[in-house]
Amino acid sequence: MTAATPPHTGPELRKAPSAPPAAPPSRPATGTVRRSLLRALPVSPAVVLLLLFLAGPIAYCVVIAFTDLQLTGQAEESFVGLENFRRAFRDEAFLNAVWLTLVFTVLSSLIGQNTLGLALAALMRRASKPVRTLTGGIVVTAWVLPEVVAGFLLYAFFRREGTLNAVLDWLHLPSQNWLFTLPILAVSFANVWRGTAFSMLVYSAALNEIPKEITEAAEVDGASGWRRMWHITLPMIRRSIGTNLMLNTLQTLSVFGLIWVMTRGGPSGKSQTLPLFMYEQAFQNSLIGYGTAVALLLLLIGSLFSVVYLRLLRTEV
Amino acid sequence: MPVRPTVRFTALFTLTALASTSLAACGSGSGDDPDTVKVSFKQSTDNSIKVMDTYLGDIKKQFEKAHPGKKVELVPIKAPDSEYYTKLQQMLRSPKTAPDLVYEDTFLINSDITSGYLKPLDPYLAEWKDWDRFIDTAKAAAKGEDGRTYGVPDGTDTRGLWFSKDVFAEAGLPADWQPKTWDDVLAAARTIKEKVPGVTPLNVYTGKPAGEAATMQGFQMLLYGTNDGSTDPLYDRSSKKWIAAGQGFEDSLAFVETVYEEKLGPEVSDALDPNFGTKVRGELLPQGKLGIALDGSWLPQDWLEGSGHEWPEWSKELGLAAMPTQNGQAPGRVSMSGGWTWSIPAKAGNPDLAFEFIKTMQTKANAQKWYVANSGIAVREDVAQDPAYVDAQPGIEFFTDLVESTHYRPAYPAYPKVSVAIQEAMEGVTTGDLSVEEAARGYDEALKEATDNQVVRK
Numbered sequence: 001m002t003a004a005t006p007p008h009t010g011p012e013l014r015k016a017p018s019a020p021p022a023a024p025p026s027r028p029a030t031g032t033v034r035r036s037l038l039r040a041l042p043v044s045p046a047v048v049l050l051l052l053f054l055a056g057p058i059a060y061c062v063v064i065a066f067t068d069l070q071l072t073g074q075a076e077e078s079f080v081g082l083e084n085f086r087r088a089f090r091d092e093a094f095l096n097a098v099w100l101t102l103v104f105t106v107l108s109s110l111i112g113q114n115t116l117g118l119a120l121a122a123l124m125r126r127a128s129k130p131v132r133t134l135t136g137g138i139v140v141t142a143w144v145l146p147e148v149v150a151g152f153l154l155y156a157f158f159r160r161e162g163t164l165n166a167v168l169d170w171l172h173l174p175s176q177n178w179l180f181t182l183p184i185l186a187v188s189f190a191n192v193w194r195g196t197a198f199s200m201l202v203y204s205a206a207l208n209e210i211p212k213e214i215t216e217a218a219e220v221d222g223a224s225g226w227r228r229m230w231h232i233t234l235p236m237i238r239r240s241i242g243t244n245l246m247l248n249t250l251q252t253l254s255v256f257g258l259i260w261v262m263t264r265g266g267p268s269g270k271s272q273t274l275p276l277f278m279y280e281q282a283f284q285n286s287l288i289g290y291g292t293a294v295a296l297l298l299l300l301i302g303s304l305f306s307v308v309y310l311r312l313l314r315t316e317v
Numbered sequence: 318m319p320v321r322p323t324v325r326f327t328a329l330f331t332l333t334a335l336a337s338t339s340l341a342a343c344g345s346g347s348g349d350d351p352d353t354v355k356v357s358f359k360q361s362t363d364n365s366i367k368v369m370d371t372y373l374g375d376i377k378k379q380f381e382k383a384h385p386g387k388k389v390e391l392v393p394i395k396a397p398d399s400e401y402y403t404k405l406q407q408m409l410r411s412p413k414t415a416p417d418l419v420y421e422d423t424f425l426i427n428s429d430i431t432s433g434y435l436k437p438l439d440p441y442l443a444e445w446k447d448w449d450r451f452i453d454t455a456k457a458a459a460k461g462e463d464g465r466t467y468g469v470p471d472g473t474d475t476r477g478l479w480f481s482k483d484v485f486a487e488a489g490l491p492a493d494w495q496p497k498t499w500d501d502v503l504a505a506a507r508t509i510k511e512k513v514p515g516v517t518p519l520n521v522y523t524g525k526p527a528g529e530a531a532t533m534q535g536f537q538m539l540l541y542g543t544n545d546g547s548t549d550p551l552y553d554r555s556s557k558k559w560i561a562a563g564q565g566f567e568d569s570l571a572f573v574e575t576v577y578e579e580k581l582g583p584e585v586s587d588a589l590d591p592n593f594g595t596k597v598r599g600e601l602l603p604q605g606k607l608g609i610a611l612d613g614s615w616l617p618q619d620w621l622e623g624s625g626h627e628w629p630e631w632s633k634e635l636g637l638a639a640m641p642t643q644n645g646q647a648p649g650r651v652s653m654s655g656g657w658t659w660s661i662p663a664k665a666g667n668p669d670l671a672f673e674f675i676k677t678m679q680t681k682a683n684a685q686k687w688y689v690a691n692s693g694i695a696v697r698e699d700v701a702q703d704p705a706y707v708d709a710q711p712g713i714e715f716f717t718d719l720v721e722s723t724h725y726r727p728a729y730p731a732y733p734k735v736s737v738a739i740q741e742a743m744e745g746v747t748t749g750d751l752s753v754e755e756a757a758r759g760y761d762e763a764l765k766e767a768t769d770n771q772v773v774r775k
Contacts, residue, residue: 071407072425072434073730074431074730160584160586160587177586180585180586264526264591266525266526266591267744267748268745284399284737285734285737286406
């Protein structure tokens, strides 16, 4: 899995001063080794725990992804090689889930949470303190709510007798059952609603770090708001944009409870993203082996996104 | 801030995402204490419904009194059906988590038997006199393909048509309605649609969100009434193969299509809401907003006193009719039966004590108390004949009577997947995304996949 995120692409390695030129050649190599071993000692308990409770189950998952293990209905499982993966790519429901996962991620994370978070952060810098506190409070509340609770709230908002339709009726606009007609849009909106706070916090912090003199200088030079945003602010916070995109994307890829509560992936699989598809295969159809293979593929998609973001971050401004 | 994304951090993050999908089960297993019998059961997800908790609490008291020094630990699992099965199967996999006694749906019992999760009970049953009181079809419900018995059924259920007498009166339909064919059912629904606006004429559960309810209360109630009405239309027992979609299958799909296309059923979006079953029992029927409901014998347990949706007058306001066969061919009516059994896990620590607990539950008096409490249908002859049971609740006689012409699902290991394939075909014709032929073809494909191509065409 780590193969998809090769260790040399890390920005911190790139930033690290290239090989200390003044290293005394006379120092014996064994001393360095001993010293690094000693330095590693304090973190070793944590590493052992990580290996045991994180790497262990993951290794187990990788193994069962290559078997036909079932939860029930089978006396013994056997090794089936790549069959689960082949099966996934033949399975229309899987391809549908991949497509919906991409739509969901692009809509709710890349476009929704990210842009809205940035816009809110930028607007709130100019807002008065009470407005700032109020907006911040509301947005953060949505974020703090447990996923399932948020799911129920939004289910109540979108359902046929729900708040949204009541508002539309009041405005004499046509109402409809959003969870039925546009399920993927409804759950994407729900994810935006829930996750924007995080982006907003990241961007608020980033914007606060931009030195005032630079923006003031640009203002004196006659740059409009949009130009200042495009040519100064965005380039200066690009590192935060990358971080935020990556965290948002990974978080969004694994959203389960929200969609489960609102639509259960339906109707007819029209909002069945990969985590829901995986759950259905593993736990409802009892196909643990196949479900785990799907989980690994989901992981791969996550890694691909990560690699893209890391590459973007690497380019120096 | 800003957090620097490092490779290590990314890797960790992605790994956590996966770790959250890892398959863990928790809880301590049976056998750590030879004097305690651990009993797992399905607790209702509706907090106001405590039927089983109360019953088991009572049995626990009786058992502990009769067996000094022994203790019963009740381990409730609070989950909707499909999640209950999953949780249970995870517990049964390991001796560390397996309880001594589990409540198994006959829907999955063969699948769990094949997995080696359950213990054959034949040695215990041979020495238990009450076993002879159980009716044969019920005994068969918990029998594995190896001919051994893996569970003691605690009742069964049957299905039929519930109808609102008020709605029928308003529509000018008879209060003693007894349809003879599918067309009679559809005709009544059309009349209601025309004469009583604002009321859903007929509910037939459909689609994946409804799960097994769609398959059993909906589709199979139709399918088993097609053809000659006596042979199994899903599974061919002689060749041990599953039967591909034939005329009867397509006719049943066409019935579902008609219901939703002509808007005789609920709004499609409501029908595909996973919580629709709760709405039918809790709102639509009690409020007289549903004309005819194709549903199970257990509905009144939601309407008993203390259940949260009390409706003692239901027996005056609702009529009951048997579901007819397609064209009225013999035997004239259809019902499906399922039910639950008490089983002992293969990895149970105290199986002997667990069977003692089953015996306590299944004294005639206790069994009778349970059937009445959960609106179950008796599977013991002695109880079924007892006037105290027959009179205990309106409707019991009607549904017990249906046992005669009922069918049991071919609950072999592939069944749960076959059931999903049926739900998908139903959902396709319900939404109008698929024609009947397309849905039937899709079922054939899914059937091959689910059964390793053990399919015959008939």
